[in-house]
Amino acid sequence: xxEIDFDGxxxxxxxxxxxxxxxxxxxxxxEFMVLVGPSGCGKTTALRMLAGLEEITSGTLKIGNAVxxxxxxxxxxxxxxxxxxxxxxxxxxxxxxxxxxxxRGDSKSEIKRKVxxxxxxxxxxxxxxxxxxxxxxxxxxRVAMGRAIVRSPQAFLMDEPLSNLDAKLRVEMxxxxxxxxxxxxxxxxxxxxxxxxxxxMGDRVAVLRDGQLQxxxxxxDLYDHPVNEFVAGFMGSPPMNLVRCRVRAGNDRIEVDFxxxxxxxxxxxxxxxxxxxSGLDVVVGIRPEDVIITDASSPNTIQTRVERREALGxxxxxxxxxVDPNTDPSAYAENARADISRKASLVAKMGPRVKITVxxxxxxxLSPEHAHFFDAATGVTLRKRSR
Amino acid sequence: xxxxxxxxxxxxxxxxRRRRQLSGFLFALPAIALVIGFIGVPxxxxxxxxxxxxxxxxxxxxxxxxWTQAFHNSNLWTALENNALLLLAVPFALGLPLGIAVxxxxxxxxxxxxxxxxxxxxxxxxVVLGLVAERFFAYQGTLNSIIHALGFSHVxxxxxxxxxxxxxxxxxxxxxxxxxxxxxxxxxxxxxLDPSLEEAARIDGAGRxxxxxxxxxxxxxxxxxxxxxxTVIALFSALFSLIFVMTGGGPGYATTTMEFLIYQTGFNQxxxxxxxxxxxxxxxxxxxxxxxxxxxxxxxx
Numbered sequence: 001x002x003e004i005d006f007d008g009x010x011x012x013x014x015x016x017x018x019x020x021x022x023x024x025x026x027x028x029x030x031e032f033m034v035l036v037g038p039s040g041c042g043k044t045t046a047l048r049m050l051a052g053l054e055e056i057t058s059g060t061l062k063i064g065n066a067v068x069x070x071x072x073x074x075x076x077x078x079x080x081x082x083x084x085x086x087x088x089x090x091x092x093x094x095x096x097x098x099x100x101x102x103x104r105g106d107s108k109s110e111i112k113r114k115v116x117x118x119x120x121x122x123x124x125x126x127x128x129x130x131x132x133x134x135x136x137x138x139x140x141x142r143v144a145m146g147r148a149i150v151r152s153p154q155a156f157l158m159d160e161p162l163s164n165l166d167a168k169l170r171v172e173m174x175x176x177x178x179x180x181x182x183x184x185x186x187x188x189x190x191x192x193x194x195x196x197x198x199x200x201m202g203d204r205v206a207v208l209r210d211g212q213l214q215x216x217x218x219x220x221d222l223y224d225h226p227v228n229e230f231v232a233g234f235m236g237s238p239p240m241n242l243v244r245c246r247v248r249a250g251n252d253r254i255e256v257d258f259x260x261x262x263x264x265x266x267x268x269x270x271x272x273x274x275x276x277x278s279g280l281d282v283v284v285g286i287r288p289e290d291v292i293i294t295d296a297s298s299p300n301t302i303q304t305r306v307e308r309r310e311a312l313g314x315x316x317x318x319x320x321x322x323v324d325p326n327t328d329p330s331a332y333a334e335n336a337r338a339d340i341s342r343k344a345s346l347v348a349k350m351g352p353r354v355k356i357t358v359x360x361x362x363x364x365x366l367s368p369e370h371a372h373f374f375d376a377a378t379g380v381t382l383r384k385r386s387r
Numbered sequence: 388x389x390x391x392x393x394x395x396x397x398x399x400x401x402x403x404r405r406r407r408q409l410s411g412f413l414f415a416l417p418a419i420a421l422v423i424g425f426i427g428v429p430x431x432x433x434x435x436x437x438x439x440x441x442x443x444x445x446x447x448x449x450x451x452x453x454w455t456q457a458f459h460n461s462n463l464w465t466a467l468e469n470n471a472l473l474l475l476a477v478p479f480a481l482g483l484p485l486g487i488a489v490x491x492x493x494x495x496x497x498x499x500x501x502x503x504x505x506x507x508x509x510x511x512x513x514v515v516l517g518l519v520a521e522r523f524f525a526y527q528g529t530l531n532s533i534i535h536a537l538g539f540s541h542v543x544x545x546x547x548x549x550x551x552x553x554x555x556x557x558x559x560x561x562x563x564x565x566x567x568x569x570x571x572x573x574x575x576x577x578x579x580l581d582p583s584l585e586e587a588a589r590i591d592g593a594g595r596x597x598x599x600x601x602x603x604x605x606x607x608x609x610x611x612x613x614x615x616x617x618t619v620i621a622l623f624s625a626l627f628s629l630i631f632v633m634t635g636g637g638p639g640y641a642t643t644t645m646e647f648l649i650y651q652t653g654f655n656q657x658x659x660x661x662x663x664x665x666x667x668x669x670x671x672x673x674x675x676x677x678x679x680x681x682x683x684x685x686x687x688x
Binding site: 086 | 581586601602
């Protein structure tokens with residue numbers, strides 16, 4: 001068991017932009033670190049450098065306290081679970097799990113004991129004599145896990161291990177992998193593009209984009225305090241609403257223009273956020289669950305029209321567009337019959353019993369306490385670092 | 388309308404199973420006819436002619452005397468022995484291509500050029516290859532030039548000129564003619580090997596040799612079996628052009644294989660009856676080899 005330390009690690013394939021760009025990341029002993037990001041963000045490359053399957057262009061990579069930049073994969077004492085499991089097709093489940101031990105030169109009885117132990121943790125004991133071909137997807141996944149845990153390595157590396165499973169099994173194995181990791185207490189780096197996996201499994205989550213680390217935080221902090229527009233939009237499903245607004249300040253009031261409507265912000269925002277000067281743009285972020293239906297008389301509401309409605313059973317996603325408050329709402333209701341769907345600019349997440357149909361005109365409140373503000377040019381959060 | 392249909396004689400419906408069997412048989416019929424016409428009939432003829440004195444025009448029934456004579460003919464045994472000795476070339480005809488394929492698969496520098504070079508012999512007629520090999524092994528040929536260039540000017544080889552070495556020269560030539568095909572076959576096999584298996588093995592602690600033995604070789608086993616079958620069949624039935632061009636079966640009978648013996652007996656000695664018998668023997672031998680190979684392959688999967 002050991003900690004892992006990326007220090008300015010960079011990978012450049014041939015010519016072109018770096019696949020991983022000065023990545024500095026520390027994984028504590030026993031920690032479950034999730035690397036998440038869209039495809040091509042460099043997360044898998046980072047993991048493969050850690051495994052020793054890709055050379056490091058520059059920077060230092062440490063496992064334990066040893067620099068491993070030029071250490072062969074076989075000497076790194078890490079175990080990896082591949083996306084396609086990479087089970088050896090001509091070996092039985094027991095041989096697959098015991099392969100590393102056999103190479104290491106463990107005695108036959110020792111291998112047998114360890115394989116049996118790993119198999120019982122993974123509920124694979126009945127299948128030890130089978131070939132991978134005769135296993136279901138979930139069982140293969142377990143064998144891949146077994147091959148990793150049997151070695152008691154310094155670190156587990158997992159490359160999208162659940163992406164080939166169906167949805168139900170994925171949820172099951174998500175819990176299972178997290179359970180085993182906590183049971184064994186081995187530092188784990190887990191790569192995924194699925195933000196649900198990232199949120200539910202990681203002790204901490206590192207968000208990457210274009211090879212650059214955006215933010216490392218606990219899942220809740222990442223969700224509550226994204227450092228930039230990208231992280232805000234990436235974490236959470238459906239993603240955060242990001243709307244470009246104009247700031248108007250003066251007379252102890254600070255407001256943002258939301259289309260042709262205005263929302264007043266609590267004054268204390270000026271102390272917790274570095275809001276731009278009056279007349280400049282800002283990107284306001286509102287999570288779908290923070291868009292709340294109210295009656296039109298409440299303050300700080302905006303008028304919207306329901307463009308689309310997606311019932312997911314436990315919740316309803318409502319796609320809303322702005323409505324000019326100076327127009328008679330009934331005119332919009334007329335338009336609804338023409339079934340012209342305009343571009344929605346807000347998504348709201350509502351309870352399953354809310355009675356809403358397409359074309360309804362709703363007053364919604366964007367709870368300002370939960371709003372996020374990002375620089376309109378750079379996308380960086382305007383929240384002042386208080387933590 | 389309905390009266391007409393009900394009065395019409397009932398077509399006796401066969402069971403679904405019977406109908407499928409029948410249509411299966413009907414579909415197979417052309418193939419069966421071709422097999423009988425082009426394989427069965429000639430074999431039958433060969434059996435018949437092996438009991439006759441046949442000069443290509445007239446045949447006289449002479450009974451099994453051809454058979455008894457043939458088995459006392461030392462040439463037959465020499466040819467069989469030569470065939471058996473040539474089998475020693477098979478491991479090389481498989482091993483060399485395997486090594487080459489593994490190297491090319493590693494994408495060594497210039498692998499594209501090497502791939503073309505190794506595959507080139509496959510596109511060249513074996514007659515041409517035989518001529519090249521003949522020049523290579525000749526007394527004033529390439530091999531001796533190389534040896535002399537290396538500084539051994541007193542050494543002179545003439546492998547095709549001596550009974551003791553001619554068969555080896557033939558075997559070496561055969562290995563080279565097979566390299567292209569087998570290398571391609573193994574490269575195809577390697578291309579279907581999931582690279583993450585090798586990566587998994589590297590992380591599991593395996594070195595190069597271990598990966599080759601435990602991952603690559605088991606994956607290639609089917610391809611090796613196929614290459615083995617093809618190589619042995621080529622050895623028994625495709626060496627004719629090489630022998631004809633390089634040695635003409637000599638010196639003496641040193642490079643006469645069964646295949647070449649059939650040709651010599653039939654066309655040089657005009658004894659088609661005996662040639663037919665030799666053909667049968669070769670057919671049976673190839674058949675045995677084929678069955679044994681099928682068993683070996685079948686037992687694995």
